[in-house]
Amino acid sequence: MKKNVLAILLLFAVFALFAFPAAAEDSQTDKVILVSGYGSSATSPDKVTISFGVETENPDAAIAQSENAALMAKVVAALKNAGIKDANIQTTGYTIYSYVIGEYNPGKWANGTTVYKVTNTVRIISYDVDKAGSYIDAAVEAGANNVNSLQFGLSDEKLIIERNAAIISAVKSARADADSVSSALGLKISGTGTINVGQSYTPVSYSNAEVMMAKDAAGSRVPTTIESGEIKTTATVSIVYTY
Known part of the structure; x- marks a missing residue:
């Protein structure tokens, strides 16, 4: 009988040991x-970031590529002359794909002609935001025919x-x-x-x-x-x- 009473008292003591600090903690956090x-x-x-693109088309893929390369070289040179550093000029895309001239996409070539389109994209970063307009002018005058994006940050x-x-x-x-x-x-x-x-x-x-x-x-x-x-x-x- 005494053992049972002691066991019960011990159980209550353990319960009180864990319950009261928790209650005190709850009262504090409340x-x-x-x-x-x-x-x-x-x-x-x-900071200004501008993306420029050069697109060229020709039934001869090699000609489309060479024309694109020549124009992009002029664009990059113009941007450098405008004050953009080499480290802040980056190529971000280059694609070549073909399509056929037809009734719904007429061009300067005859219907049925396979035309190759070359697209080259570069991105520049400058910390002289007041010159954003001059960068666009320089690139377009040099041969860029797309201003893909303009971002100020x-x-x-x-x-x-x-x-x-x-x-x-x-x-x-x-x-x-x-x-x-x-x-x-x-x-x-x-x-x-x-x-x-x-x-x-x-x-x-x-x-x-x-x-x-x-x-x-x-x-x-x-x-x-x-x-x-x-x-x-x-x-x-x-x-x-x-x-």
Whole structure:
């Protein structure tokens, strides 16, 4: 009988040992205020990425290739003369395919002619965004017949600065909400618990941009003007405040 009583008492002791700390922990974690904050920072871009393409066609594949190579060489040379460094010029695509001239795709060759189309694409990166228009002019004048995409963004260094600014703004917003809640309930914030941070940054892109060379009344070319606008970086935070 005594052994049974001792066993029961021991069981209760073990239960109390694990139950009470858990209860105390629950009571502490229950004293929290969970808030979210949003922040943003806008700035002018300091990076521009442009994709140019050269397309050539000919019933003779070798001629289509050689014509394309000659034009692309001129385009690359023009871009270098405009200030683009070798390291910031990259070939991103090269394709050759054929099609047959027919009723629904007439061309300068007779119906039934097999034509080979060669497409060569290069991408440039510059940290002088004000020259975006001049890069386009230089490439088109040299023989580029496609401006595939135009994108304004931030350099790695500037992105870090903008990201930090957005996070600081989000944290201030979250703290303001926590202060409002604690004040309304007569509570006093004592510290913080879990903190989660997220950030978003989207460059301004113009895909398949149709950037044409304008002409004035006299027929002379007018420099292409490109407005970059602003780039927005956003951040969200989720903060647990204790009281």
